[in-house]
Amino acid sequence: MQIPGISDLLEKGTIPDSLLLLIGPAGAGKTMYCRQFFSDGLFDGDYCIYISSSLTSKQFRNHFSNVEKLNLVQNSRFINPYLYHRSLDSLEQYSPSIPASADDDNTDSEDDRAGGRMIDNENSFGKLYLTLKDIQDSLAKVTKYIDNDDDDEVDRGIGNVGSTLDHNNSAYSPLLPNHLGNNNRSVRIVVDSLTHLLTVFGESAVLKFVNDLSFLLKEVEATAIFTLTVPSTSEYLKNALSSIFDGIIEMKLEEHNEGLNRSVRLLSIKGLHYNPSWIKFKIIDDGSLAFADQSSSLSCMLCGKSISGQPILDSEFTFDSQACLETYKKLAGVYGSNISEIGLPSEVVDVNFFYTDIVSLSDPSLPVKKQMEKIGILNKMIGSCDAYFRTPKDKKIVLTTGDGMAIGFFLNPELPFQLSTQLHRKLRLYNRGKSHEDEIGLRIGLGSGPVFVVNDIKDNQNVWGPGIILARRVMDIGDSFHILMADRLAEDLIALKHEYRTTIKPIVDYKIKHGQTIKLYSAYSKEFGNPKPPSKIVEHY
Amino acid sequence: MASCIAFHSYKGGTGKTTIAANLAALLAKKGYRVFLLDLDVYAPSLQAYFDKEPKRWINDFLNGTAEVGDVIMDLTPAIEEVVAYDSSNTLKQKQKSKEKITGKLWVGFCSSRKEEIYKLEGGGGKQDTTKIQLLRRFILLREQLISLHDADYIIIDTSPGIRYWSINALAVADTLFLTLKMGDLDIDGTRKMAEEIYGSFTKFGAKSYLVMNRVAGYCIPQHISDATVPLPPSSAVRIEAGSGNTASAPSSQSSSSREPASMMQQQKDESNILTSALASDIRMDIISSIACYCDIQFSNKEFLTVLKYPDHPFAKQFELLAQTIEGVQSKA
Numbered sequence: 113m114q115i116p117g118i119s120d121l122l123e124k125g126t127i128p129d130s131l132l133l134l135i136g137p138a139g140a141g142k143t144m145y146c147r148q149f150f151s152d153g154l155f156d157g158d159y160c161i162y163i164s165s166s167l168t169s170k171q172f173r174n175h176f177s178n179v180e181k182l183n184l185v186q187n188s189r190f191i192n193p194y195l196y197h198r199s200l201d202s203l204e205q206y207s208p209s210i211p212a213s214a215d216d217d218n219t220d221s222e223d224d225r226a227g228g229r230m231i232d233n234e235n236s237f238g239k240l241y242l243t244l245k246d247i248q249d250s251l252a253k254v255t256k257y258i259d260n261d262d263d264d265e266v267d268r269g270i271g272n273v274g275s276t277l278d279h280n281n282s283a284y285s286p287l288l289p290n291h292l293g294n295n296n297r298s299v300r301i302v303v304d305s306l307t308h309l310l311t312v313f314g315e316s317a318v319l320k321f322v323n324d325l326s327f328l329l330k331e332v333e334a335t336a337i338f339t340l341t342v343p344s345t346s347e348y349l350k351n352a353l354s355s356i357f358d359g360i361i362e363m364k365l366e367e368h369n370e371g372l373n374r375s376v377r378l379l380s381i382k383g384l385h386y387n388p389s390w391i392k393f394k395i396i397d398d399g400s401l402a403f404a405d406q407s408s409s410l411s412c413m414l415c416g417k418s419i420s421g422q423p424i425l426d427s428e429f430t431f432d433s434q435a436c437l438e439t440y441k442k443l444a445g446v447y448g449s450n451i452s453e454i455g456l457p458s459e460v461v462d463v464n465f466f467y468t469d470i471v472s473l474s475d476p477s478l479p480v481k482k483q484m485e486k487i488g489i490l491n492k493m494i495g496s497c498d499a500y501f502r503t504p505k506d507k508k509i510v511l512t513t514g515d516g517m518a519i520g521f522f523l524n525p526e527l528p529f530q531l532s533t534q535l536h537r538k539l540r541l542y543n544r545g546k547s548h549e550d551e552i553g554l555r556i557g558l559g560s561g562p563v564f565v566v567n568d569i570k571d572n573q574n575v576w577g578p579g580i581i582l583a584r585r586v587m588d589i590g591d592s593f594h595i596l597m598a599d600r601l602a603e604d605l606i607a608l609k610h611e612y613r614t615t616i617k618p619i620v621d622y623k624i625k626h627g628q629t630i631k632l633y634s635a636y637s638k639e640f641g642n643p644k645p646p647s648k649i650v651e652h653y
Numbered sequence: 654m655a656s657c658i659a660f661h662s663y664k665g666g667t668g669k670t671t672i673a674a675n676l677a678a679l680l681a682k683k684g685y686r687v688f689l690l691d692l693d694v695y696a697p698s699l700q701a702y703f704d705k706e707p708k709r710w711i712n713d714f715l716n717g718t719a720e721v722g723d724v725i726m727d728l729t730p731a732i733e734e735v736v737a738y739d740s741s742n743t744l745k746q747k748q749k750s751k752e753k754i755t756g757k758l759w760v761g762f763c764s765s766r767k768e769e770i771y772k773l774e775g776g777g778g779k780q781d782t783t784k785i786q787l788l789r790r791f792i793l794l795r796e797q798l799i800s801l802h803d804a805d806y807i808i809i810d811t812s813p814g815i816r817y818w819s820i821n822a823l824a825v826a827d828t829l830f831l832t833l834k835m836g837d838l839d840i841d842g843t844r845k846m847a848e849e850i851y852g853s854f855t856k857f858g859a860k861s862y863l864v865m866n867r868v869a870g871y872c873i874p875q876h877i878s879d880a881t882v883p884l885p886p887s888s889a890v891r892i893e894a895g896s897g898n899t900a901s902a903p904s905s906q907s908s909s910s911r912e913p914a915s916m917m918q919q920q921k922d923e924s925n926i927l928t929s930a931l932a933s934d935i936r937m938d939i940i941s942s943i944a945c946y947c948d949i950q951f952s953n954k955e956f957l958t959v960l961k962y963p964d965h966p967f968a969k970q971f972e973l974l975a976q977t978i979e980g981v982q983s984k985a
Contacts, residue, residue, distance in 0.1 A: 366801060373801070389717065389720075390720060414789065414792055415789055415792040415793040415796050416789045416793065417793060417796060432796065433796065435795070435796070435799075435825075435827075436792065436796070438827075438857050438858055438859075439792060439824050439825050441857040442823075442824040442853055442854045442857050442859065443788075443820075443821075443824050445852075445853030445854070445856060445857065446820055446824065446850060446853045446854075
């Protein structure tokens with residue numbers, strides 16, 4: 113399962129289905145993070161439930177106006193536990209203290225606020241129970257683990273209460289179909305926020321609710337994010353809640369001269385090795401989150417910081433500040449004009465890049481063993497292509513990227529394209545007769561431009577710079593079997609040989625990250641490539 | 654605009670840490686946001702002045718296991734706790750009330766554990782590439798102190814000599830203070846270092862100055878002041894409470910001590926000629942001459958003189974140094 117920014121938060125880039133507690137001060141971006149997580153789920157075809165005691169259905173719909181309405185209706189639920197208009201009869205087994213005929217209406221009665229509390233204890237347990245049952249019913253329709261007719265296992269966790277529920281507080285309950293396609297869908301849950309639930313329902317009821325819900329979610333292998341505002345929550349309560357979750361995501365908010373800095377880190381996650389370093393992010397105009405992506409943005413060549421403002425260019429290098437530029441010059445003065453001896457880049461080269469990854473490799477339904485097999489097959493296939501193995505080691509650089517690789521060819525601009533076509537021919541043969549699960553789908557991006565050659569921390573040769581970033585962005589636009597090209601490389605090839613004119617075709621002027629527009633080309637024939645326009649282009653135009 | 658000052662020397666024991674710590678405290682007292690960093694990575698000693706045990710070290714930031722906020726300690730409350738004494742002559746004078754510090758002082762300490770020192774030398778990985786990662790983090794540390802913590806002054810106590818971390822500390826600084834201890838000058842070594850290292854830095858905008866420490870003229874050994882008394886080692890009497898720059902024998906001295914005092918004056922003059930020649934040779938101005946104060950030098954415990962004895966001539970000398978730095982800064 114992917115969560116926003118996971119590729120920056122975790123080296124591996126994916127986490128198992130987990131219950132995550134998202135903590136941070138007010139204004140840090142917790143709600144926006146949840147919305148992004150929820151929207152991403154809807155776009156990925158997951159079933160998503162949003163639980164909030166402070167939102168109305170209308171507000172919920174407005175927040176997700178970016179999602180296609182039908183998708184939102186069919187694939188999501190919104191539940192506000194505070195607004196249940198439901199009899200609390202027959203809840204004894206969930207909370208023995210609840211009288212047999214509790215308030216028949218909802219929690220907004222004056223009685224609920226008696227004694228200065230927003231809701232009495234019995235109603236707290238009752239309403240949260242109804243919420244839980246509602247979630248259970250919804251999940252039963254979309255997962256194979258729970259069935260309405262056989263929910264004993266879940267009921268053992270939440271109390272075996274045979275209550276029928278209406279969906280009056282659901283945003284789209286009248287439209288919710290009984291059959292939601294296959295019954296083994298990935299599930300995402302957002303509870304935003306525990307802080308508000310605690311205010312409304314009290315500690316003991318919320319702790320029980322969260323604990324019970326956690327069992328339910330583990331049964332269906334859901335990924336869930338619960339938000340909690342700290343430091344306003346007591347340390348005891350924070351610890352008690354933390355013990356229920358598989359991991360904690362932490363956010364922080366810092367003020368500085370130019371405004372607010374938001375950062376997020378994965379503070380803990382059970383069973384995974386990780387480096388809990390802070391990743392900066394911004395909430396952009398459309399409400400989505402933009403994470404500092406070290407690999408695809410300009411970084412200061414000296415301090416490594418991602419450059420947010422105007423970069424300072426000097427001697428073909430890019431710096432974050434004048435101070436970094438001066439420090440670089442000073443170090444160069446001391447360590448020598450060729451400062452490669454301390455590991456700083458000493459060489460800028462023009463490289464032609466082939467960038468590829470395996471489509472849907474991160475699909476959680478695909479076993480890890482299968483994923484590993486596919487990566488191994490891809491590596492072997494690339495290694496057997498003429499364009500690869502006939503190129504001497506010192507004329508190419510190979511960078512693995514987890515689910516794919518980037519190969520830079522130092523001299524010949526034809527080689528990335530030749531490698532792409534040779535690889536596609538081999539893949540077509542390999543995929544022939546294979547089941548969908550065993551097929552390997554690739555998307556390929558080609559681009560050329562300058563990069564800096566550096567040695568990384570493991571002393572492997574590495575490169576970064578506009579050339580490789582462009583190839584990656586081009587690849588990101590494509591679908592399975594696309595060979596997409598950035599304009600400069602495509603035009604160089606077309607000018608080089610007539611045969612390329614028939615196979616490399618312009619598609620559209622496309623705006624990639626940071627407003628940069630490129631003319632995008634697609635290469636295809638009967639033997640390679642994908643003649644269809646990329647779905648991102650179709651959606652965009 | 655933030656200023657980053659590095660205290661460096663050719664040899665150890667020149668008083669870098671004492672000067673850096675006192676200057677940092679004084680600038681905080683004057684209202685600035687000051688960050689004092691111990692980059693004497695091979696023999697860190699800054700802790701002795703603050704008596705604090707940090708939870709995280711600068712080493713942790715450099716190794717990438719801590720953020721900048723984790724490794725800097727706000728010691729403003731600690732220095733506010735320092736009780737000032739009304740003292741111009743001895744350390745046993747009337748106590749003054751505590752003084753409110755209007756600025757802020759954060760201190761980043763360096764671990765003295767041998768494993769940590771080994772790591773900073775690139776131990777545990779391919780040396781060159783590990784060291785460059787550490788250097789990048791160090792540069793990021795300076796950048797974040799400025800951009801995230803609004804530093805007015807970053808003061809770095811470096812390792813002596815020409816070593817990896819002292820060079821790096823000098824490279825990130827915009828103002829370099831080369832500290833020399835009178836009586837233990839290594840003119841040739843200092844000249845060589847100044848030419849080979851400082852020249853590269855000043856060429857790209859850094860300013861460098863000499864700080865003369867333990868300049869003769871404030872104290873004379875007792876056996877010189879009173880020839881009839883046997884020679885108690887390290888025992889001394891104070892003969893003048895001046896700035897330390899222009900010490901001269903007081904008129905109340907006995908005639909028997911005039912001759913030794915003039916010998917002291919002669920030694921001082923010779924030292925001055927030597928350092929002036931060095932300063933001229935390596936084209937550095939002497940920004941401060943701090944006299945040798947035995948009452949501070951031989952105290953059992955390190956302390957921040959500028960706070961504890963603000964009327965002491967040592968503290969007065971720091972007032973002048975701070976004013977000069979402020980002046981340089983305002984021109985920048």
